[in-house]
Each structure stands twice: as C-alpha cells, then as structure tokens.
Amino acid sequence: MLNWHELIYKIAKVESIIRKELKKIFKKDVGRAAGLLRLHFHDCFVQGCDSSVLLDGSAGGPKIVHKQCGRVVSCSDIVAIAARDSVFLTGLDYDVLLGRRDGVNFARVNQTFVDLVGPDANTTTILVKLARKKLDATDAVALSGSHTIGIGHTTSFTDRLYPTQDPTMDKTFAKSLKRTCPKPDTRNTTFLDIRSPNKFDNNFHDQDGELNVLTGKQGEIRANCSARNSDNKLLVYVAEEEMDHLLK
Numbered sequence: 001m002l003n004w005h006e007l008i009y010k011i012a013k014v015e016s017i018i019r020k021e022l023k024k025i026f027k028k029d030v031g032r033a034a035g036l037l038r039l040h041f042h043d044c045f046v047q048g049c050d051s052s053v054l055l056d057g058s059a060g061g062p063k064i065v066h067k068q069c070g071r072v073v074s075c076s077d078i079v080a081i082a083a084r085d086s087v088f089l090t091g092l093d094y095d096v097l098l099g100r101r102d103g104v105n106f107a108r109v110n111q112t113f114v115d116l117v118g119p120d121a122n123t124t125t126i127l128v129k130l131a132r133k134k135l136d137a138t139d140a141v142a143l144s145g146s147h148t149i150g151i152g153h154t155t156s157f158t159d160r161l162y163p164t165q166d167p168t169m170d171k172t173f174a175k176s177l178k179r180t181c182p183k184p185d186t187r188n189t190t191f192l193d194i195r196s197p198n199k200f201d202n203n204f205h206d207q208d209g210e211l212n213v214l215t216g217k218q219g220e221i222r223a224n225c226s227a228r229n230s231d232n233k234l235l236v237y238v239a240e241e242e243m244d245h246l247l248k
Contacts, residue, residue: 014073019085026089030198033086034150040083045133046115048212050103051075054225075225076100090149091200097210101219104228119156133211149200151189154181
C-alpha cells in the first residue's frame with residue numbers, strides 16, 4: 001500500500017532532485033510541463049501507474065536520480081512526481097503518494113484504444129471510459145481542467161469546422177479557431193487556454209496517480225526506465241551493488 005513516509009525516500013531526497021531539474025527544463029521550454037502531465041495520465045489509464053508507457057521507448061532513464069541516490073526510486077514514482085511538479089511549477093500543488101513499483105508487462109496497443117479518451121470522444125464516451133476506472137462526472141471535469149496548459153493540434157478539431165461547422169460549437173469560438181485553421185488541410189497549433197497558456201490555474205485532482213499501482217514485490221524498480229530489468233541483467237547487477245552500498 002502507498003504511504004507518505006517510506007524510508008527509502010527520506011534517504012533519496014528524490015522530490016527535491018526532480019523539482020530542481022524540472023525548473024531548469026521549464027525555464028527553457030515551459031511547454032514540456034504539459035507533456036509530462038500527459039505522460040503520467042496515459043501511463044495510469046492504460047494498465048495502471050506502472051511506467052509501462054516508458055518501456056521500449058526513450059533510453060534516457062532515471063539517470064540523474066539514480067546517480068545521486070542509487071536505484072531506490074521507481075520509474076513510476078519519478079513519472080508521478082514529475083507530473084505533480086509540472087503542475088506545481090506552473091501554478092498549483094498537490095501531494096503524491098510514493099512507493100510504486102514498475103511493471104514488467106508491455107501495454108498492448110489495443111488496450112490503449114480501449115482505455116484512453118480520443119480527441120473526438122463525446123461526453124457519453126468520456127464518462128463510460130472513466131467509469132471503468134471508478135471515476136465519475138466530477139472527476140471528468142477535474143481531469144479536463146488539466147488542459148489548462150499545453151497546445152492543441154488543428155488535426156484534432158478540423159472536422160468540427162469543415163466542410164460544415166459543428167452546430168453545437170460556440171460561433172465566436174469557432175471563428176477564433178478558423179483564424180488558426182483557415183483551411184481543412186492546415187497544420188498548426190493553438191494554446192488550449194488562450195488566457196493563461198503557461199499557468200496551471202484550474203482545479204485538478206491527483207487521484208489518477210493511484211490507479212492500479214504496483215507495490216512491494218508486485219513489480220520492480222527499473223535500472224533503465226525503457227527496459228525491464230530482466231532485459232538488462234548487467235545494468236541491474238551494477239545498480240543492485242550500488243543499492244546495497246547505500247543502505248549499509
């Protein structure tokens with residue numbers, strides 16, 4: 001079970017390390033905050049918060065954290081903390097429970113279509129998909145609030161403008177979108193929140209970070225976030241030696 005005071009995190013000081021690094025990154029490109037928040041959401045909604053979204057992806061891994069702390073922090077917790085700090089550094093804050101373990105199973109492509117909400121989903125589809133995760137309409141509104149930062153691509157909404165404008169769309173809003181997307185084949189982006197695009201100023205719940213988490217021996221702490229430990233035995237051996245030395 002997740003808890004606030006797991007001993008290993010007192011040793012690691014992982015949260016301060018992650019926040020310090022993200023401050024540097026966001027100073028150069030605050031748009032990365034929305035990407036990290038989205039990464040956490042996608043990880044949790046497909047197969048639970050087990051960082052399976054990172055498997056076989058970028059080989060960057062948790063290098064900075066593990067270099068300073070040893071292999072004591074799971075990739076799943078790093079993703080959760082990075083998402084929370086993406087919110088904190090752009091406007092709001094919330095607490096994150098720690099103690100997740102990383103999954104050893106790849107998320108299936110078909111499952112991502114079942115679990116994730118597409119840009120063309122209507123209210124009914126959204127509520128049905130969230131209900132599978134034991135979330136309700138209030139949660140849907142809160143999760144929608146996370147779109148207060150980041151950008152949208154015109155390909156996500158051109159079908160509501162052309163060839164015939166969606167009659168349910170606000171006319172003033174549609175006119176504004178057409179300035180960004182003047183033709184059906186336009187490839188452009190627009191801020192999701194035009195009033196404060198780089199500030200997280202809507203209410204956002206953090207409970208999705210606790211969906212179907214793995215703890216204790218249910219999972220592992222990956223030495224490389226993009227590969228299961230069983231796929232990288234030499235790196236795991238070196239990391240475990242560092243871990244043993246740290247805890248002596």
